[in-house]
Amino acid sequence: MTEHRALYGAMLRIRMVEEEIASRYAEQEMRCPVHLSIGQEGPSAAFSLVAEVKDFAISTHRAHAHYLAKGGNLGAMIAEIYGKVTGCSKGVGGSMHLADKSVGFMGSSAIVGNSIPVGVGLGLAAKRQKNQAISWIFLGDGATEEGVYYESVNFAVLKQLPVVFVCENNGFSVYSDESVRRPEQQTIPAVAESLGCLSISVDGNDAQAALEALRSVSALVRDGRGPALIELHTFRQREHCGPNFDDDLGYRSEEYLDEWKLRDPLDLLRSKMTGADDAKWIEETQSKIANEIDVAFSEAKEARFPTLQECKELLYA
Amino acid sequence: MPENTREITFADAVQEATAEAMRDDESIIVYGLGVNDPGRVFGTTAGLVEEFGAERVFETPTAENGMTGIAVGAAIAGVKTIVTHQRFDFFLLAMDQLVNSAAKWRFMFGGQFQVPVVFRLITGRGWGQGPTHSQSYHSWLTQVPGLKVVMPSNARDAKALLKASIKDPNPVVFIENRWLHQTTSLVAKGSEPGELGKSRVVVEGNLITIVAMGYGVVEALRACEELAKLNIHCEVIDLRTLAPLDIETIAESVGKTRRLLVVDLAPETGSIAHTIKTGVEDRLRGSEVHYTGVLCGLDLPEPTSHGVTMNFHVDAGAIFSRVSSICDGKSSIPAPLRTFPSDIPPQGGFGPF
Numbered sequence: 035m036t037e038h039r040a041l042y043g044a045m046l047r048i049r050m051v052e053e054e055i056a057s058r059y060a061e062q063e064m065r066c067p068v069h070l071s072i073g074q075e076g077p078s079a080a081f082s083l084v085a086e087v088k089d090f091a092i093s094t095h096r097a098h099a100h101y102l103a104k105g106g107n108l109g110a111m112i113a114e115i116y117g118k119v120t121g122c123s124k125g126v127g128g129s130m131h132l133a134d135k136s137v138g139f140m141g142s143s144a145i146v147g148n149s150i151p152v153g154v155g156l157g158l159a160a161k162r163q164k165n166q167a168i169s170w171i172f173l174g175d176g177a178t179e180e181g182v183y184y185e186s187v188n189f190a191v192l193k194q195l196p197v198v199f200v201c202e203n204n205g206f207s208v209y210s211d212e213s214v215r216r217p218e219q220q221t222i223p224a225v226a227e228s229l230g231c232l233s234i235s236v237d238g239n240d241a242q243a244a245l246e247a248l249r250s251v252s253a254l255v256r257d258g259r260g261p262a263l264i265e266l267h268t269f270r271q272r273e274h275c276g277p278n279f280d281d282d283l284g285y286r287s288e289e290y291l292d293e294w295k296l297r298d299p300l301d302l303l304r305s306k307m308t309g310a311d312d313a314k315w316i317e318e319t320q321s322k323i324a325n326e327i328d329v330a331f332s333e334a335k336e337a338r339f340p341t342l343q344e345c346k347e348l349l350y351a
Numbered sequence: 352m353p354e355n356t357r358e359i360t361f362a363d364a365v366q367e368a369t370a371e372a373m374r375d376d377e378s379i380i381v382y383g384l385g386v387n388d389p390g391r392v393f394g395t396t397a398g399l400v401e402e403f404g405a406e407r408v409f410e411t412p413t414a415e416n417g418m419t420g421i422a423v424g425a426a427i428a429g430v431k432t433i434v435t436h437q438r439f440d441f442f443l444l445a446m447d448q449l450v451n452s453a454a455k456w457r458f459m460f461g462g463q464f465q466v467p468v469v470f471r472l473i474t475g476r477g478w479g480q481g482p483t484h485s486q487s488y489h490s491w492l493t494q495v496p497g498l499k500v501v502m503p504s505n506a507r508d509a510k511a512l513l514k515a516s517i518k519d520p521n522p523v524v525f526i527e528n529r530w531l532h533q534t535t536s537l538v539a540k541g542s543e544p545g546e547l548g549k550s551r552v553v554v555e556g557n558l559i560t561i562v563a564m565g566y567g568v569v570e571a572l573r574a575c576e577e578l579a580k581l582n583i584h585c586e587v588i589d590l591r592t593l594a595p596l597d598i599e600t601i602a603e604s605v606g607k608t609r610r611l612l613v614v615d616l617a618p619e620t621g622s623i624a625h626t627i628k629t630g631v632e633d634r635l636r637g638s639e640v641h642y643t644g645v646l647c648g649l650d651l652p653e654p655t656s657h658g659v660t661m662n663f664h665v666d667a668g669a670i671f672s673r674v675s676s677i678c679d680g681k682s683s684i685p686a687p688l689r690t691f692p693s694d695i696p697p698q699g700g701f702g703p704f
Contacts, residue, residue: 090428124461133460140427141460145451151417152452155424162406162430169424182447185417192412348462349497351520 037083039312041241042303043319044079048099049300050323051108054331055098055115056277063335064115066128067144071099073239073271076299077202077264078103080244081170084252090138090156091170092149095130096202097142100172106134112330118337125340126348146207147173147180150199154186157195157261166256168196176207178222179215184229190261191230197261198252199226202238204270209285226263238266239299242306269294355540362532364506365395365471368513369433371541373403376431379517381408382418383435383471392435393473393532415441419448419470423456423522427464433517439472439526440483453522454497465520469513473527476566476664477694478702481655487616489564490623492524493594499523499547500593504568506536508591511545518544528566529704530696548595552604556584558678559610559642561670562601562627564590567614573667573697574674577685583678593623601627602634610642610677616665619647646673661693 035043052070059068071078074096082103085091093100101111107122114121115129122134130144140156143149153171160167177183178201190197201222205211223233232254236247244266251262273280281291307316359367373379381403386396387410400408411418415436422432436442442449449470456466474487492500501516501523503509509527516523553568554575563571568589575585586604590597605611611631613624624645632643648665668688675682695701 092424122461123459123463126461127459131459133463135460135463140424141456141464143451145447148420148447148451151420151448152424152427152456154417155421155426155430156428157424158421159425159428159430163428182414182416182420185412185414186420188412189414189417189421345458348458350499351457351462351465 037242037245038303038307039315040083041079041245042300042307042316044082044103045075045241045300045303046316046319047323048075048078048102050320051102051327052098054327056272058331059277065117066115066130067275068115068129068277069096069275070272070277071096073298074202074204074268075099076238076241076244076268077200077266079241080248081200083245084248085170086167087137088165088167089170090140090153090160090167091172092140092153092156093132093142093172094146094149094174094177095142095144096174097130097132101132101134101139101142104134104139105137106132106139108326109330109333110134113334113337116334116337117339118334119340119344120334120337124344124348126345147177147182150177150183151186154190154195154197157190157197158193160196161193166196168198168252168255170198170200172200172202174207175201175203175205175212175222176215178225187226187229187231187261187263194258194260196255196258198255199231199261199263201263201265202268203265204268206270206274206286208274209283222265223263232260232262233265235265235267238268239297239302241299241303269297353539356537358535359506359538360533360535361506361509361527362394364510364538365513365527366397366399367538367540368510368517369396370399370402372514372517373399373407378429379407379431379433380425381433381435382411384411384413385437386410386435392437393529395532396435415444416448419445420452422468423448423452423466426466426468427456431467431517433469433471435471437473438484439474439488440486442470442472449498450495454495457521458497466522467520468522469516470522470524471527472524473529475704476528476530477696478704479655479657479694480653480704482652485653487526487565489526489593490615490617490621493596493623493626497522498594500526501547501591502526502565502593503591504531504563504565504589505534507538508545508589510538510542512547512591514542514544515547519547523547526565530566531569533696533698534569547592548597550591550597550600551589552586552600553589554585554587556586557608558583558585559612559674560586560588560601560604560608561612561614561674562588562590563614564593565616567616567665570665570667571614571670573688574670577671577688578674581675581679581682583674585674596626596630598627598630598634602631605631605640606635606638609640611640611644612673612677613645614665614670615645615647617648618650619645620650622647642677646670657692657694664693666693
């Protein structure tokens with residue numbers, strides 16, 4: 035498969051899954067907060083091509099895309115959002131707490147910045163295993179304002195851990211833009227660089243550019259050169275939390291919205307896919323994914339809820 | 352006495368438990384501020400880096416929250432971590448990672464992970480430790496499902512329970528009172544791990560059950576000795592583990608003595624002493640019980656001045672007075688329990704500790 039197809043297919047799958055979540059959300063059967071990555075699929079698609087099964091990954095409240103990109107089971111994720119016992123977290127975690135240990139997706143956290151040191155701990159374990167595994171830590175721009183982020187980057191640099199901080203910068207912490215959160219001259223890569231962490235910044239909506247960045251940086255990290263940070267500028271198309279659009283609230287300027295709406299990551303890559311049978315391939319892929327999604331949702335809806343007793347049994351090992 | 356048993360300090364027992372566990376299991380690492388410094392966390396990490404190397408025993412940045420999360424991450428990937436803190440108070444910076452990560456990573460991902468981490472927290476006492484060097488929020492932590500909370504009172508239990516905590520596949524908070532470090536008891540080399548969630552009847556008696564934990568047990572036993580001279584025979588129970596809580600052993604004892612006093616050196620409001628009292632009352636409802644009560648610290652931060660701390664702590668004298676008032680109502684505190692100065696351990700010495 036060409037790299038374009040691989041990237042596009044990965045983005046398309048995430049997009050279609052999340053659009054299905056959004057369109058069914060009003061049925062009120064998915065009764066937990068959902069933070070969709072629609073518009074932010076570029077970094078996850080790139081990650082899915084670069085990450086190895088032995089690698090660890092960890093994420094945030096906006097975790098669907100990362101979970102799927104690491105190879106997390108789709109049916110188990112949908113069941114989890116429905117709160118069913120067949121969910122990846124047996125229904126006790128919900129959308130914000132996804133994990134699939136069998137593929138190294140080691141969790142996601144609702145608390146901003148919370149999973150960052152956990153990811154560094156996974157990096158510490160990976161280094162001790164001496165098998166060239168990487169710990170990938172997904173975080174948003176808001177998390178870089180948390181104290182624990184600095185503690186984590188510092189330790190990763192100090193111990194030269196195989197960690198890649200993947201910072202999806204969508205410009206907003208809920209409704210607050212960067213101008214109210216940090217001085218203008220202060221950028222996320224510059225701060226990380228000043229802590230001794232190799233850092234680069236790329237356009238996250240250009241999936242090909244994201245892929246190149248992740249590939250080159252992860253090769254260095256895998257080689258034992260210490261941690262790195264990749265900032266990927268991107269755009270959240272929908273509201274911070276929930277299935278809807280919230281552009282009517284006016285917290286993002288018309289200018290900003292117009293600019294980013296022309297830069298949908300799927301559209302950008304699609305425009306480069308001009309091969310003779312690319313259109314046909316996309317159509318077939320869409321149909322395959324749609325079938326997979328249908329199965330995932332119908333199985334999730336049919337499954338039962340966990341019992342309180344089953345929840346109690348999860349507490350201690 | 353078995354050949355390999357000898358009298359050692361609580362601090363040495365902690366060191367020995369750690370070293371023995373690390374010999375048995377190469378996945379164990381130890382880190383924290385001071386683990387390799389000249390003091391070696393009051394001697395409790397002495398010799399570890401020399402025996403196990405700097406990859407397994409290392410100093411850390413001053414980053415309590417981050418290092419707690421890092422322990423969780425390492426643990427879910429199979430690296431068992433023992434994290435040390437020279438004061439409980441500093442660990443308060445790590446509440447997010449303790450509560451939202453360590454205690455939840457198993458539950459909230461449907462049981463996919465184990466989180467074998469031991470957090471060793473030391474509570475300061477005396478010599479002006481004051482508002483931010485003397486706190487012990489053990490009762491708070493029992494409010495966090497998913498954690499185990501252990502609080503030994505002597506060297507033998509320290510070793511047995513630390514080994515059990517290290518072996519446990521769950522996050523365990525292991526609380527050491529600074530005044531216990533130099534106390535001694537008979538401890539065996541190469542001993543087996545103890546069992547978490549079991550309290551122990553230390554002294555048998557028939558008139559009243561006194562439940563205490565950590566350093567409070569030392570004070571309770573001192574009071575008990577003097578009370579025995581007045582023919583007031585107390586049954587003293589060392590709680591040892593606060594979560595899971597062994598309420599059955601206590602209820603059984605109170606079923607016999609008909610009286611219960613729960614001693615906690617920490618502030619009274621929200622103390623686990625009340626949980627124990629209520630738990631026992633519930634279990635013994637319908638049977639004859641003459642007294643249930645608690646004796647806890649003031650709802651006040653510890654003042655630094657040694658001019659006031661003499662009246663601040665719950666000590667053997669206070670326990671003696673309360674028990675005496677319950678059981679015979681007439682005895683005044685005997686001379687051996689009128690401790691002065693109150694800001695140094697009974698065995699003597701001076702600070703800073």
